[in-house]
Each structure stands twice: as C-alpha cells, then as structure tokens.
Amino acid sequence: MNKIILIIQREYLARVRNKTFIILTLLAPVLMAGFIAVIVYLSTLESDKSQTILVNDHSNLFKESLSDTKNIKFTFADKLNDDMAKKLITEGNYTALLIIPDSIQTKRLNLISENQVNIGTKMYITKQIEKKLRHDKLKSMGVDPDIIDEVNPEISIRTIKINKEGKEEISSAEAALGIGYIASFLIYMFIFIYGAMVMRGVIEEKTNRVVEIIISSVKPFQLMMGKIIGVALVAFTQLALWITFGIIIMFAAQSFMGDTANVQEQMIQTQGMSPEVQAAMNNTTFNDIMTPILNLPIALILFSFVFYFIGGYLLYSSLFAAIGGAVDNETDTQQFMLPITIPLILSLIVAQTVMQNPEGPVAFWFSVIPFTSPVVMMMRVAYGVPEWELILSMLLLVLAFIGTTWLAAKIYRIGILIYGKKFSYKDLWMWLKFKG
Amino acid sequence: MSFLEIKNINKTFVNHQALSDVSLSVPEGKIFGLLGPNGAGKTTLIRIINHITLPDSGEVMFNGEKLDAKHVMQIGYLPEERGLYKKMKTGEQALYFAQLKGMKRSDAMEKLKYWFRKFEIEGWWNKKVEELSKGMQQKVQFIVTILHEPKLLIFDEPFSGFDPINVNLLKEEILNLKKNGSTIIFSTHNMASVEEICDNIALINKSKKVLDGDVNEIKQQFKENVYDLHFKGSFDKFSASVTTDFKIENIRKENGNTICRVKLLNGTNTNQLLTAMLQYGEIVGMNEVIPSVNDIFIRVVERENKS
Numbered sequence: 001m002n003k004i005i006l007i008i009q010r011e012y013l014a015r016v017r018n019k020t021f022i023i024l025t026l027l028a029p030v031l032m033a034g035f036i037a038v039i040v041y042l043s044t045l046e047s048d049k050s051q052t053i054l055v056n057d058h059s060n061l062f063k064e065s066l067s068d069t070k071n072i073k074f075t076f077a078d079k080l081n082d083d084m085a086k087k088l089i090t091e092g093n094y095t096a097l098l099i100i101p102d103s104i105q106t107k108r109l110n111l112i113s114e115n116q117v118n119i120g121t122k123m124y125i126t127k128q129i130e131k132k133l134r135h136d137k138l139k140s141m142g143v144d145p146d147i148i149d150e151v152n153p154e155i156s157i158r159t160i161k162i163n164k165e166g167k168e169e170i171s172s173a174e175a176a177l178g179i180g181y182i183a184s185f186l187i188y189m190f191i192f193i194y195g196a197m198v199m200r201g202v203i204e205e206k207t208n209r210v211v212e213i214i215i216s217s218v219k220p221f222q223l224m225m226g227k228i229i230g231v232a233l234v235a236f237t238q239l240a241l242w243i244t245f246g247i248i249i250m251f252a253a254q255s256f257m258g259d260t261a262n263v264q265e266q267m268i269q270t271q272g273m274s275p276e277v278q279a280a281m282n283n284t285t286f287n288d289i290m291t292p293i294l295n296l297p298i299a300l301i302l303f304s305f306v307f308y309f310i311g312g313y314l315l316y317s318s319l320f321a322a323i324g325g326a327v328d329n330e331t332d333t334q335q336f337m338l339p340i341t342i343p344l345i346l347s348l349i350v351a352q353t354v355m356q357n358p359e360g361p362v363a364f365w366f367s368v369i370p371f372t373s374p375v376v377m378m379m380r381v382a383y384g385v386p387e388w389e390l391i392l393s394m395l396l397l398v399l400a401f402i403g404t405t406w407l408a409a410k411i412y413r414i415g416i417l418i419y420g421k422k423f424s425y426k427d428l429w430m431w432l433k434f435k436g
Numbered sequence: 437m438s439f440l441e442i443k444n445i446n447k448t449f450v451n452h453q454a455l456s457d458v459s460l461s462v463p464e465g466k467i468f469g470l471l472g473p474n475g476a477g478k479t480t481l482i483r484i485i486n487h488i489t490l491p492d493s494g495e496v497m498f499n500g501e502k503l504d505a506k507h508v509m510q511i512g513y514l515p516e517e518r519g520l521y522k523k524m525k526t527g528e529q530a531l532y533f534a535q536l537k538g539m540k541r542s543d544a545m546e547k548l549k550y551w552f553r554k555f556e557i558e559g560w561w562n563k564k565v566e567e568l569s570k571g572m573q574q575k576v577q578f579i580v581t582i583l584h585e586p587k588l589l590i591f592d593e594p595f596s597g598f599d600p601i602n603v604n605l606l607k608e609e610i611l612n613l614k615k616n617g618s619t620i621i622f623s624t625h626n627m628a629s630v631e632e633i634c635d636n637i638a639l640i641n642k643s644k645k646v647l648d649g650d651v652n653e654i655k656q657q658f659k660e661n662v663y664d665l666h667f668k669g670s671f672d673k674f675s676a677s678v679t680t681d682f683k684i685e686n687i688r689k690e691n692g693n694t695i696c697r698v699k700l701l702n703g704t705n706t707n708q709l710l711t712a713m714l715q716y717g718e719i720v721g722m723n724e725v726i727p728s729v730n731d732i733f734i735r736v737v738e739r740e741n742k743s
Contacts, residue, residue: 209519216488
C-alpha cells in the first residue's frame with residue numbers, strides 16, 4: 001500500500017511540476033478570458049462606429065419610419081437620381097446608399113456601399129421598413145393606428161416546475177441545458193486528455209525500459225493503478241485551479257461590468273428615467289437568471305459530476321493504460337484507439353440529441369450503458385432523472401470500471417514486458433486468457 | 437549451502453516453451469554465472485526469481501523459504517533492458533527507487549550520498565537524467581540496484597555500455613559485494629568476465645539447462661588431453677615421425693619458439709609425448725590446454741543443437 005502511494009506521488013509530482021502543465025494551466029483561463037474580452041471589445045468598437053446612410057427614397061414613404069439610432073444616421077436625398085447618389089458613395093461621404101424604388105411591391109431594395117455593410121445595420125433597416133409596410137397595410141384595411149401600436153408580440157415564457165406536493169419552482173430549460181452541457185463536455189474532455197496522458201506515461205516507461213526495474217519492486221497492477229490515480233489527481237488539480245481562476249476572473253469581470261453599468265445609469269438618467277426603475281429592472285433580470293440556476297438540484301449535480309468524472313475516467317484510463325502496455329510507441333496506438341474513441345465521441349453526439357429530449361429511449365439507454373453514461377447522464381441530471389435510473393447507471397459504471405480495470409491489468413502486465421513487437425487484437429485476446 | 441534453489445521450473449508462453457524442467461542451485465556467497473544464447477530462457481528465469489512472472493510448475497526456494505513477494509525486497513535486480521525516467525532529477529529518482537525497495541527516505545539519502553561520492557557523480561544529483569552521459573546513467577542504475585543491500589543480486593549484462601575503466605570499477609564493486617556476503621547471479625554473453633569473476637556457472641540452451649557446476653570442475657571435465665609444447669628445433673622432422681598416438685592440432689611461432697598443440701590419443705601420456713619429442717629439439721616448456729568457458733559454451737551449444 002505504501003508503495004502505491006509512492007507511485008501516485010511520483011506520477012503526480014512529475015506532471016504537476018512539468019513546465020507545459022504549469023503554463024497550460026495558467027494560460028488556458030487567461031487565454032479564454034482574453035479571447036472573450038477581445039470579442040466583447042471588438043463588438044463595442046463595431047457598435048460605436050457611427051454610420052451615415054444616404055437614403056434615396058423614390059416612394060417618399062419612409063422618411064418618418066427610418067429614425068436615427070445611436071450609431072446609424074439617415075440622410076434623405078432630395079431629387080437625386082441613382083447615379084448621382086452612387087457617386088456620392090464612391091466619394092466616401094456616406095457609409096451606404098439605400099435605394100427605395102417608386103413602388104415597394106417588388107419588396108426588393110438595394111443597399112449600396114463600398115465596404116460590406118454590417119449585419120446589424122441591415123437588420124435594423126429591414127425591420128423598420130417591414131414595420132412601416134405592415135403598419136400601412138393594416139391602416140389601409142381600416143385598423144385603428146393605436147391598436148396597431150398596441151400589438152406588441154414580444155413575450156417571454158417563464159417555465160415553472162411543479163412537484164407532487166404542489167410546490168412550484170421557477171425552472172429554466174436553458175439553465176439545465178447550459179449546466180448539463182458544460183458538465184458533460186468537461187467529462188468528455190478530461191477523459192480524453194488525461195486518458196491519453198496515462199497511455200503516454202505507460203509508453204514512456206516502456207520505451208525508457210524503466211518498467212522492468214519498477215516491477216521488480218512492485219506488482220504491475222500497483223504501478224498501473226498508481227499511475228491512473230496520480231494522473232487523476234493531476235486532472236483534479238487542473239480542474240480546481242481552473243474553477244478558482246474562473247471565479248476570480250468572473251469577479252474581476254463583474255467589477256469591470258459594474259463600471260459600465262454606472263455609465264448606463266447615467267445615460268438613463270439623462271434620458272429621464274428614475275434610477276429606482278432601472279435598478280428594479282436590473283434586479284428582475286438578474287433574478288430571472290439566478291433563480292432557475294439555484295433551483296437546479298445543485299448538490300445532486302455536483303455529486304453526479306464528481307462521480308461520473310471519476311467513474312468515466314477510471315473506466316477509460318485503464319483501457320488507455322492497456323493500450324500503452326501493448327504498444328512500443330505512440331504511432332502504434334492507432335489501431336487500438338478506435339474502440340475507445342468511438343464510444344466517447346458517440347456519447348458526445350448522443351448528448352446533443354438528449355439535449356432536445358432528455359426523457360426519450362435514446363437518453364435512457366445511453367445514460368445507462370457504462371461507456372457512454374458519464375457524458376450522457378451528466379447531460380440529463382440537470383433536467384431531473386428518476387432515481388432508479390441514476391442508481392442503475394452508477395452501479396453499472398462501477399461494475400464496468402472494475403471489469404475493464406481487471407481486463408486491462410492482464411493486458412498491461414504482459415505487454416509491458418515485451419519489447420519491439422507489434423501486436424494484433426488476437427494477441428491481446430490470448431493474453432487475456434493467459435494465466436500467471 | 438545453497439541460497440537459491442530452483443526446482444523443476446516449467447514456463448510456457450502463448451506460443452513457445454521458455455523453460456522446461458530447469459533446476460539450479462545457487463550457492464550462498466558465490467558469483468553464479470547464468471549463460472546461454474539469446475532466447476534460451478535466461479531472462480524468463482531471472483524474472484521468475486524476481487517474482488515478476490510466475491512459473492507454470494516447479495518452485496523456487498529463497499534462503500530456505502518458498503519464494504514470495506516479500507523476498508523481492510531482498511533482491512537487487514539490474515535488468516538487461518534498463519533505463520531511468522529521463523525527465524526526473526537523478527537524486528530524486530534514485531531516492532524513489534530506493535523507497536520502492538522499502539528503504540526509509542533518510543537511510544536511502546545517506547547511502548546515496550556515499551555512493552554518489554564513491555562513483556564521482558555527486559555533482560549530478562540535481563541534474564535531470566537526460567543530461568547525464570550513458571556511463572553515468574549506468575552508474576546511477578548500478579547504485580540503485582545495490583543500495584538496499586540485498587542478499588541476492590542479479591546482474592543481467594552489467595557491463596554493457598561501460599567503458600573499460602568503469603568496467604573495472606564495476607568488477608571491483610561486484611567482488612566487494614561478494615566479499616560482504618551477497619550472493620550474485622550474473623547473466624552475460626561476455627565469457628571473459630565470466631571466467632574472471634564467476635565461481636559457478638549454469639548453461640541454458642533452448643529452455644533446458646544443459647550444464648552446471650563449479651567453473652574449474654567444468655573446465656576439468658571439458659579438457660581433452662591437449663597440450664601446448666614449446667620447443668626450439670626442427671618441427672618438420674617431428675611431424676614426419678608423428679605416430680597415430682598424437683594428433684597435431686596447430687602450430688605457431690612465438691618469441692623464436694615453436695608452439696605445437698598436440699592431442700594425446702590412445703591413452704598415451706605426456707611422458708610418452710616428451711620422449712617422442714626429445715630427439716628433435718630442445719623442449720622449453722609444456723602446459724595443458726584447459727578449455728575456456730567460451731569454448732565450452734560453443735561446444736555444448738553446438739552439440740545440443742545438433743542432437
């Protein structure tokens with residue numbers, strides 16, 4: 001027992017001290033945050049740039065409806081023919097030229113510009129003109145303009161779950177989906193990255209020929225499990241660091257966002273809205289997001305995440321270790337990798353289906369079969385899963401990883417002592433049957 | 437008294453028999469040479485002694501007890517296929533291996549310091565193994581093997597990769613270990629070193645033990661009444677008069693003397709040879725030709741392969 005701890009320690013320290021690991025662990029969240037910051041920054045840049053659009057309105061219908069926004073200004077050209085207007089564009093005085101023909105029946109307008117007009121501007125123009133047309137049409141059919149304005153079909157649906165005791169909870173399909181997807185993707189990613197790390201570790205020991213020295217002191221199974229557990233701890237370390245960094249960055253971002261909120265407040269005040277109303281509005285939206293998240297079974301999700309994370313990792317990493325034991329170098333691993341990667345990738349694909357129908361037969365079977373359950377079940381847990389299904393799934397996963405570890409150990413034990421040969425599935429099958 | 441007793445070991449792998457009915461006895465405090473061509477089954481036998489693989493049948497007695505996982509702590513094994521973690525620091529790595537062999541960290545540290553100094557590699561303690569030369573890595577490996585002062589040491593081709601100076605250093609250390617009471621199994625192809633340091637040998641060929649015993653006794657067994665006769669004088673006359681009692685194997689010149697290797701046939705003895713020779717020249721000396729382990733090895737393996 002003492003020795004397995006020594007091995008775990010070595011495997012862990014060797015990886016955690018590795019420069020690549022440190023750099024990657026520190027850099028990944030920074031890069032991620034930086035990436036998001038750049039996107040946000042660029043989008044603010046985009047919206048800040050004001051555009052002037054020259055409108056050549058032959059129909060004379062839209063002067064009222066194309067109102068200026070913060071970034072888009074409309075200038076209406078009087079008595080210009082299109083060619084002269086186009087010339088103005090090429091001279092660079094305007095961002096774009098909108099030509100509205102005499103009769104709008106064709107429903108086709110031209111927006112001419114030197115550079116591609118951004119999609120927001122295009123959407124804004126389309127929306128305004130559609131609105132105007134709809135308005136006019138309804139009016140011509142005798143509908144009161146006040147009624148037309150009242151018809152505002154912007155609605156929002158609040159989903160509320162009710163349980164048998166009649167207790168109601170605000171739920172959110174989006175929150176469940178988001179949490180489920182993040183959790184299952186993390187599991188998928190970590191199984192892949194860290195499973196491969198176990199495999200490379202085994203291959204390294206084999207090519208370095210260290211393995212024979214070690215197994216003259218410990219049992220091959222101890223070495224294999226020591227490595228698997230050591231690497232698992234590395235995975236946990238990385239995950240924990242990322243979560244910590246994530247929280248720090250979130251807080252940093254929040255205080256930054258807080259500043260922008262201030263600006264917004266000032267703007268609103270100048271527009272004559274009371275800050276209390278604004279605050280109330282803010283609160284509702286915040287609560288609308290937070291309540292459903294807090295109403296998710298957080299403890300169950302966390303527990304399942306840790307369980308499936310460990311279970312899935314153990315299931316797959318022992319197989320990765322067996323492959324490492326059976327080959328001499330990384331290029332030879334491909335033929336054996338397929339049966340491992342296929343269920344993993346499949347589980348991620350199935351997770352997309354499960355997203356739409358978390359209760360269907362596909363969801364059920366794939367979240368119970370051990371090779372796909374870690375990823376698929378994680379997707380479902382946030383939506384709420386019948387207890388017996390969860391227990392069955394977890395039980396099968398435990399049985400499966402005991403089984404694969406046992407099989408993998410047999411292959412591993414023989415494989416690590418044979419150098420310089422290539423093996424087929426047939427050989428591995430013989431090893432499984434082989435005693436001693 | 438034998439320290440290690442191997443009794444009727446059989447081991448079959450998927451497609452071939454690696455050891456068939458091998459029995460050996462390794463005497464305590466001696467250096468035991470385990471010889472055999474490639475693929476004969478030496479490594480399998482060594483792995484069985486190390487409790488890495490288990491035999492299909494037969495047993496191994498370690499110091500009077502049936503071999504068990506706990507005995508592994510009393511064995512030091514330097515495998516032929518050896519290596520170290522390249523990215524790990526040398527000292528740390530040596531400590532790790534020592535602890536795997538059950539040593540306490542502080543004890544291991546102390547002993548390692550001693551050995552690193554003795555082998556003049558103390559400056560490399562904090563260097564990564566990949567920065568060390570091949571010879572230094574071999575030294576580290578050797579230290580790791582013997583550090584926990586095992587009762588049984590197994591060296592599989594210990595001299596490969598060493599320069600002659602370090603080979604001598606290593607030989608000295610091996611002899612020292614023997615002097616301190618360790619039993620040593622020494623597996624090699626290097627017959628010269630076998631002759632130099634082994635007390636006993638066993639020869640394994642095609643999964644079977646074909647020969648074992650005390651080196652000198654084996655040599656005596658394999659001598660074939662062949663003598664080197666050193667003399668001054670005409671050789672032609674002698675060879676012309678040679679009878680069916682003597683067979684001349686070869687003739688060479690050395691320092692002005694003629695050396696003639698003669699095999700005695702039909703129960704003749706050296707006196708008869710000398711008498712026959714006296715009239716043709718001045719005899720300077722005569723010695724019996726004892727076969728080298730190398731000759732014995734080749735002879736036995738060829739004989740076995742023919743049959």
